[in-house]
Amino acid sequence: MVEQLYIGADIGGTTVKLAFIKDDGSIVEKWEIPTNTESEGKSIPTDISQSIDEKLKERNIHKEAIMGIGAGAPGFVDTSSGFIHEAVNIGWKNFDFGSHLEELTGFPVWVDNDANLAALGENWLGAGKGCTELIAVTLGTGVGGGIIANGNVLNGANGTAAELGHVTVVPVGGVPCNCGKTGCLETVSSATGIVRKAKEIARSYPDSLLQTLLKNGELTAKDVFDAADDGDEAAEKVIHEVTDVLGMAIANMAIAINPEKIVVGGGVSKAGTQLLAPLEKAYRKYALKRTAEASNFGIAELGNDAGVIGGAYLVKKNK
Numbered sequence: 364m365v366e367q368l369y370i371g372a373d374i375g376g377t378t379v380k381l382a383f384i385k386d387d388g389s390i391v392e393k394w395e396i397p398t399n400t401e402s403e404g405k406s407i408p409t410d411i412s413q414s415i416d417e418k419l420k421e422r423n424i425h426k427e428a429i430m431g432i433g434a435g436a437p438g439f440v441d442t443s444s445g446f447i448h449e450a451v452n453i454g455w456k457n458f459d460f461g462s463h464l465e466e467l468t469g470f471p472v473w474v475d476n477d478a479n480l481a482a483l484g485e486n487w488l489g490a491g492k493g494c495t496e497l498i499a500v501t502l503g504t505g506v507g508g509g510i511i512a513n514g515n516v517l518n519g520a521n522g523t524a525a526e527l528g529h530v531t532v533v534p535v536g537g538v539p540c541n542c543g544k545t546g547c548l549e550t551v552s553s554a555t556g557i558v559r560k561a562k563e564i565a566r567s568y569p570d571s572l573l574q575t576l577l578k579n580g581e582l583t584a585k586d587v588f589d590a591a592d593d594g595d596e597a598a599e600k601v602i603h604e605v606t607d608v609l610g611m612a613i614a615n616m617a618i619a620i621n622p623e624k625i626v627v628g629g630g631v632s633k634a635g636t637q638l639l640a641p642l643e644k645a646y647r648k649y650a651l652k653r654t655a656e657a658s659n660f661g662i663a664e665l666g667n668d669a670g671v672i673g674g675a676y677l678v679k680k681n682k
């Protein structure tokens with residue numbers, strides 16, 4: 364019998380990550396193609412389809428082995444049809460991506476938001492393995508969120524459930540967010556938000572390491588964590604403020620689904636316990652005591668593969 368394979372596709376603003384994945388979640392092959400965002404990203408389904416065709420030939424895999432494609436895109440997705448309402452970074456607006464990819468490849472296609480798929484991947488094989496209730500937060504350039512409730516991804520009435528990055532945390536005088544609102548969590552607790560906060564706090568600490576770093580050039584979120592690790596008071600204050608807001612937002616979310624696990628991923632999560640320790644402390648301060656007792660924190664384990672693994676699982680669950 365031919366071994367069944369799933370295809371995971373994780374569509375980002377710069378690259379599309381693709382993978383052939385076995386039923387047990389192991390990756391047979393993974394590769395990337397550039398995301399062509401020209402002409403509103405219209406060529407992306409064709410690019411994906413052609414690249415899959417080439418790989419299948421190269422590895423001598425018969426089309427019958429493929430159970431389907433699970434694709435993630437950064438935007439608002441109608442999961443029942445694979446229709447994308449909007450994916451700003453890709454250029455898609457009212458784009459019938461799922462049907463288009465299905466026609467081109469001949470495989471059944473399921474589509475979800477990329478952060479939801481990352482949550483699903485971590486839920487299948489990563490830090491949130493087997494959890495029925497899970498909150499996944501991705502801290503990168505922005506803040507992504509995915510929620511598993513009753514064992515399923517929460518999508519909501521029109522695909523905006525679990526958009527944790529857009530929870531309002533600064534009601535008055537907040538910084539404008541890419542979504543059009545102001546004061547979103549994403550403006551505070553993303554890598555970009557951390558750097559903004561660092562610049563703000565450094566002004567009151569002229570002798571700090573943070574201020575020296577700023578004078579010498581561009582600052583990154585990692586520099587802030589490194590400076591805090593070296594005992595810089597200003598950098599410690601930045602991390603305290605950022606994790607306090609994030610912990611509060613997660614605690615408020617936790618009331619809705621009573622999670623057993625909170626998984627933190629994305630570039631900023633590379634800070635490890637330096638991030639997790641103050642975050643968990645803030646969470647326990649703001650959460651209902653009994654809610655906090657049920658949950659623990661973990662750093663995402665699947666890294667850049669979370670999206671494609673989640674995509675494969677989406678097919679496996681629906682097939």
Ligand SMILES: [Zn+2]
Pocket residue numbers: 528529540541542543544547549
């Ligand atoms: Zn926003």
